[in-house]
Each structure stands twice: as structure tokens, then as C-alpha cells.
Amino acid sequence: MIEILQHGLYTSIQDMGRFDYQSFGVPLSGALDQHAYRIGNQLLNNPERAAVLECTLKGPKIRFHKNSYIALTGADIQPQLNGKPIKNQTPIEVKENDVLELGTAKIGCRAYLAIAGGIKTEKVLGSRSQFKGLTREERISKKILLPTGDSNFKPVKGARLQIPNLDFNQKTLEVYVGPEYHLLKKAQKKILEESTFTLSELNNRMAYQFNEKLPHQLPQIWTAPVLPGTVQCTPDGSLIILMRDAQVTGGYPRLFQLTDGALHQLAQKKTHEKIQFKILTSIE
Amino acid sequence: MTKNPLNFRVLALHPKVLLLEWDQEPSETLLAFLLSFQIILEKQVKVTRCTMGYQSLLVHLLVDMKSLAWWKQRLLELQPKVENQTVNKGRHWKIPICYEPEYAPDLLALAEAVQLKPEEVVQLHTQTRYRVYFLGFLPGFLYLNGLDKRLYCPRKEKPLLKVPKGVVGIGGMQTGIYPSSSPGGWHLVGTTPLSLFDAQQQPPCFATAGDWISFESIDSKNYKALQKKINQGTFRLKPHD
Structure with missing residues (x-):
């Protein structure tokens, strides 16, 4: 206990x-x-x-x-x-x-x-x-x-766990392109790939938002299943990254999907911290 | 003419997630196909689960995929099975709704906006059998298809911060029940005493994708009687037919 x-x-x-x-x-x-x-x-x-x-x-x-x-x-x-x-x-x-x-x-x-x-x-x-x-x-x-469970854990002397180093200062979030990404214009894709985005105060277990906006003319989509790490774009251009408490369906265009690593990294970012998207080659 | 539901695009959203998307308007034909596809896919050892939207299926894989091409081939091979899969006809649930003013704060305003009498709104709202396309937004929220065109009405300009649990709304081309209190921009036209979601029950929601829903008008006396039964745990909704 x-x-x-x-x-x-x-x-x-x-x-x-x-x-x-x-x-x-x-x-x-x-x-x-x-x-x-x-x-x-x-x-x-x-x-x-x-x-x-x-x-x-x-x-x-x-x-x-x-x-x-x-x-x-x-x-x-x-x-x-x-x-x-x-x-x-x-x-x-x-x-x-x-x-x-x-x-x-x-x-x-x-x-x-x-x-x-x-x-x-x-x-x-x-x-x-x-x-x-x-x-x-x-x-x-x-x-x-x-309440806590029972355990007979005793640390083994000299035993070590290989733990990869976590770099919380890493700014880059690796992403795959989402279903509506190809509908963006060249200039908009350039903004997404080259700009730095600042984490807004609207960040919690449901979603993270950014201060910068992406003006666009993307159509609304038929409500579709989404998942943690989906990057959506609202009609006013706000970028929303869904986190683990997010609803399971959404109706905004989906621009990116974060890798698991990027999602863990984002969970460690605070308000005002900056991030950049790095697009990975699509899985063929 | 309906397009062949077999034409869909396959995307790898993530090494563990496939998105199957159909470039066509939601329809009964497409829904039947999605439901069948989901059943077949969930039987595959490499698939953990599927989630559904109006025109898409998200397929979660057990391990990272090595190649998208392999999956595309596999999906092609599965198609005959999908076509032979018995279509889920769905159960029919009748949901009691009280449309009296105390339970329907926006019924008058909506009636005025669509130029009908309030009793005509209730008449149109209760005469349709709605199809459950999928669940989402909130635990136990049913995406229903079939709202009568005469009841289409733009959402409210100012969403309410807290719509109470069990309230039935109409917004845009949709109607639905708020399974828990939540912010919402729909016109509130009635209330059900039923719980659409109960985490302590198995399954937590009586309805699933492919089921049918209709609304039955009850007066406030019946509403209260039913609510009492529900609170005492002596009421359980059964499918109709």
C-alpha cells in the first residue's frame, strides 16, 4: 500500500x-x-x-x-x-x-x-x-x-539493464505522411517540413496544439478512425496531435502520423518548447 | 450506380497500422462491406483489432509490417472471403425518449428553424429506423445514419459547455445521444433515461456497428417510472423483434 x-x-x-x-x-x-x-x-x-x-x-x-x-x-x-x-x-x-x-x-x-x-x-x-x-x-x-501488488523482487548485484539514452532536448519528431497530406500545396508542405512549431498551452493527455497555424483549403473528411500520434489540421489551420486519451474518431484532415518514438518524445515536451517534423520515407 | 466496394486504397500510416479507405459516399452497401471486412481481418493472426469510420477501416497489426506490398496482396486474397461473409443484419433497439419541454430545451427553437410544428419534429424523429455506422467521439456515442432531411439544421452558433448525459441532439445532417455529459453544439430535442455506456457492464454499450436504432416517444410520467427501474437495476433493454 x-x-x-x-x-x-x-x-x-x-x-x-x-x-x-x-x-x-x-x-x-x-x-x-x-x-x-x-x-x-x-x-x-x-x-x-x-x-x-x-x-x-x-x-x-x-x-x-x-x-x-x-x-x-x-x-x-x-x-x-x-x-x-x-x-x-x-x-x-x-x-x-x-x-x-x-x-x-x-x-x-x-x-x-x-x-x-x-x-x-x-x-x-x-x-x-x-x-x-x-x-x-x-x-x-x-x-x-x-493498493500495491506482491513482489519478491530483489535487485541482482551487478545486473544491468541496457537502457537507451533518452534525449529530451531532441527537437525532431519523426512522422509518416497521413492520408490528406498529398492534398496540400507545395508551399504548405514546405512550411510543415521546414518550420519550427511551438507547443501551445493547450497540451494535455488528449491532445497537443501549437501556436503556429497552417492556412489551408483542405476539405473536411468523413469521420474516420484516428489514433494517438495522428496530426490533424482544423479549418482555422491549428495543428492538433492526438495523444493517448484522444477520442477514437475524428473529422479533420490527417497530415501526419508520429512514430512511437516521436510520441514518447512529445509526451516529455512542455509548453513553449519547439519541435520540427521530419518526414520518413513511406513504408512500401 | 454504386461503385464497387472492392476499390479502396491502402496506406501504411505507421509500421503497425494499415488504413483502408474507400473513395465513395457512406452507404448501406459500403457499411455491409466494411463490417464483413472487419470480421475477416480480425480473424487474421497478424491483426489485433480494427476500428471503423464512415468510409475507412484502421487495421492494427501485431508486429511491424515488413512490406506494404505483402499486405496489399494479402488483402486481395481475402476479398472473396469478405464477399462470402454473412452480412451482419443488426439488431433493432427502441430507445425511449421524452420530448416534453423540460427534457427538450431546444425543441421549439429547432421546430421554428426548420419551419415545422414541434409535434411534427417528434413525428419525423421517431418514424425513422437509424443505422449505427460506428461508435466514436465519446464512449458509447453512436454515429446514426438516416435523419429525415426535413430535420437538417445547422449546429448552434454557441456550443453548450455541458450537455447532460442522455440528451438527444440534432445537428447538421446528424442525430445522436450524448452518452455522458460533454460540450456540444447540437439542438437538444429530447432525453432518454437509458445509459448508452456503462463501463461495469459487458459489453459496455448494448449497440454495435450495424445495429438499428429507433426512438419512441414517452411522457414524463413514464420517463420517471423507467428511470426508477433503471436506478434499481431492474430494467434491461432487449432488442426488438
């Missing part, structure tokens, strides 16, 4: 997401940075789909009710255990009554707190990911006790 003493800015329980209910209109959900999420569980030998806490910009303060191990991945959120700084990306032993305090994200935007055995809140439609209207709470917004 862990006790949330302070909930932080936007903290939610997330796992790999809900895969089987999109035909009922249920969003995928799950950790936005699936790469960091996966590493956290791997470090603790957790089941692949174990639930973790996703902590955004300012993390929560937590008391442990039993001895366990934790791992922090993703953004560097300046974690302290009983007042002493601890490392990211490695298993950390915690004792009953220890207090973990997560600070503000110094590099990146979202930190993941995995705990040995995973968080064991109720599964709804196959997932513990919190989502408005599905789970009892849409995020952690009060002092609360969260």
Missing part, C-alpha cells in the same frame, strides 16, 4: 492502456511516454502491464506502508527519499514509513513512478488507466491509499 500525501500537479494511474474497446468509442489511454513506462516496470521485474503513477511537471509526495522497491523513469523530477536525493532509472529500496517527495520536472515533463508488484487499483475494461467517466476518479486529486 502507498499513501498519497500530496497529489502534485497532475498525477494519474496509468498502464499500457485499454485495447479492446475502441469499437465502443473508448480511448486507448495508458502512459503517454510508453518507453519510460516500460523501463520502470522492467527495472523491477514487474508484469509488462503493471500500473504506475504518471507524474506531470510537479510530482506527488508519498508514504510507503510496507518495505518495497521503486523505480523512477522519464522526466528528471528531482526525487528525494526522506529528504535525500535519489537516482532515476534504477531500483531503489524503500522501507515502511519512508517518504518520497517528487519535485518539479527539471528535464522532460512526465516522470513515472513504478513500484514492485505494481499499483493494484480496480481494472475497468481491462486496464487500470484512469479516465474520466470510466474509472471512479479521473486522476489522483486527494489524499488516498493505493
Whole structure:
């Protein structure tokens, strides 16, 4: 069991997401940075789909009710255990009554707190990911006790996990062209390929928007299935990148589709940060 | 003349995602074809799931595709199976709606806009059998086809920030039920006491793509009685026929 003493800015329980209910209109959900999420569980030998806490910009303060191990991945959120700084990306032993305090994200935007055995809140439609209207709470917004699973994890001395370096300063987002991209004029394609786009304040688990607009005359499309990483363009030229809580269908032209890597990278960007699109060769 | 539903384009949106898109207006013929294609595709070991739109199918793959050409060939090979697949005729659900003013804040305004009497609007709205083309927008939101042309009406200029759960709207060429409270720009012409989505139920929504929906007018007394039954858990909607 862990006790949330302070909930932080936007903290939610997330796992790999809900895969089987999109035909009922249920969003995928799950950790936005699936790469960091996966590493956290791997470090603790957790089941692949174990639930973790996703902590955004300012993390929560937590008391442990039993001895366990934790791992922090993703953004560097300046974690302290009983007042002493601890490392990211490695298993950390915690004792009953220890207090973990997560600070503000110094590099990146979202930190993941995995705990040995995973968080064991109720599964709804196959997932513990919190989502408005599905789970009892849409995020952690009060002092609360969260059940955790059993685990006999012990770190093996000398064992190391090969973790690829994450570069949160990387500006480039790799994309594939979307179904309506070819309808754009040359000049518009040039803007998309060469300009830098600034992340607007409208960024959350559903979608990210940018300050710059792309004037266009693209027609509306018949409502079509969309997925996280789809880059849509609204009639006023706003670019919208769908994230994991996005609705499953959309009616705006689809310009790009982000790679998984680009989607994880974008999840670590903060308001006002800049990005650039890099178009990959289409799969033949 | 309807175009051959076999003509579609295939795009690799992502190494794990194929998009099949038909360049034709949504129709019953196309819907039947999409539903059959979905059944066949979901039986393929390399496919995890499909999602649907008016004229497209998104196919999620188990592993990264090595070549799009291979998939194009495979889709061609599957087509005879798709044509032989029994068409999902769909079940018919009758949804009780209360159109009384308390439950239908925009019925009068809509009636005026389309130059009909409110009772004529209700008459036209309840006499149609609507086809469920797919679900999207919100969990349990049904995209319905078949709204009577006389009820077409542009969306409201100012969307409401919070349309209550269960409200039935008309906007543009569409009609639908808000399964949960949400912002919305449609004209609110009635309310159902039924839940269109319940995450604790299996399946979470009674209707699926290919089903039929019709609306049945009930008065506020029946609305309240039905609501009571629903709250007590003693009511379960059954398909008609």
C-alpha cells in the first residue's frame, strides 16, 4: 500500500492502456511516454502491464506502508527519499514509513513512478488507466491509499539493464505522411517540413496544439478512425496531435502520423518548447 | 450506380497500422462491406483489432509490417472471403425518449428553424429506423445514419459547455445521444433515461456497428417510472423483434 500525501500537479494511474474497446468509442489511454513506462516496470521485474503513477511537471509526495522497491523513469523530477536525493532509472529500496517527495520536472515533463508488484487499483475494461467517466476518479486529486501488488523482487548485484539514452532536448519528431497530406500545396508542405512549431498551452493527455497555424483549403473528411500520434489540421489551420486519451474518431484532415518514438518524445515536451517534423520515407 | 466496394486504397500510416479507405459516399452497401471486412481481418493472426469510420477501416497489426506490398496482396486474397461473409443484419433497439419541454430545451427553437410544428419534429424523429455506422467521439456515442432531411439544421452558433448525459441532439445532417455529459453544439430535442455506456457492464454499450436504432416517444410520467427501474437495476433493454 502507498499513501498519497500530496497529489502534485497532475498525477494519474496509468498502464499500457485499454485495447479492446475502441469499437465502443473508448480511448486507448495508458502512459503517454510508453518507453519510460516500460523501463520502470522492467527495472523491477514487474508484469509488462503493471500500473504506475504518471507524474506531470510537479510530482506527488508519498508514504510507503510496507518495505518495497521503486523505480523512477522519464522526466528528471528531482526525487528525494526522506529528504535525500535519489537516482532515476534504477531500483531503489524503500522501507515502511519512508517518504518520497517528487519535485518539479527539471528535464522532460512526465516522470513515472513504478513500484514492485505494481499499483493494484480496480481494472475497468481491462486496464487500470484512469479516465474520466470510466474509472471512479479521473486522476489522483486527494489524499488516498493505493493498493500495491506482491513482489519478491530483489535487485541482482551487478545486473544491468541496457537502457537507451533518452534525449529530451531532441527537437525532431519523426512522422509518416497521413492520408490528406498529398492534398496540400507545395508551399504548405514546405512550411510543415521546414518550420519550427511551438507547443501551445493547450497540451494535455488528449491532445497537443501549437501556436503556429497552417492556412489551408483542405476539405473536411468523413469521420474516420484516428489514433494517438495522428496530426490533424482544423479549418482555422491549428495543428492538433492526438495523444493517448484522444477520442477514437475524428473529422479533420490527417497530415501526419508520429512514430512511437516521436510520441514518447512529445509526451516529455512542455509548453513553449519547439519541435520540427521530419518526414520518413513511406513504408512500401 | 454504386461503385464497387472492392476499390479502396491502402496506406501504411505507421509500421503497425494499415488504413483502408474507400473513395465513395457512406452507404448501406459500403457499411455491409466494411463490417464483413472487419470480421475477416480480425480473424487474421497478424491483426489485433480494427476500428471503423464512415468510409475507412484502421487495421492494427501485431508486429511491424515488413512490406506494404505483402499486405496489399494479402488483402486481395481475402476479398472473396469478405464477399462470402454473412452480412451482419443488426439488431433493432427502441430507445425511449421524452420530448416534453423540460427534457427538450431546444425543441421549439429547432421546430421554428426548420419551419415545422414541434409535434411534427417528434413525428419525423421517431418514424425513422437509424443505422449505427460506428461508435466514436465519446464512449458509447453512436454515429446514426438516416435523419429525415426535413430535420437538417445547422449546429448552434454557441456550443453548450455541458450537455447532460442522455440528451438527444440534432445537428447538421446528424442525430445522436450524448452518452455522458460533454460540450456540444447540437439542438437538444429530447432525453432518454437509458445509459448508452456503462463501463461495469459487458459489453459496455448494448449497440454495435450495424445495429438499428429507433426512438419512441414517452411522457414524463413514464420517463420517471423507467428511470426508477433503471436506478434499481431492474430494467434491461432487449432488442426488438
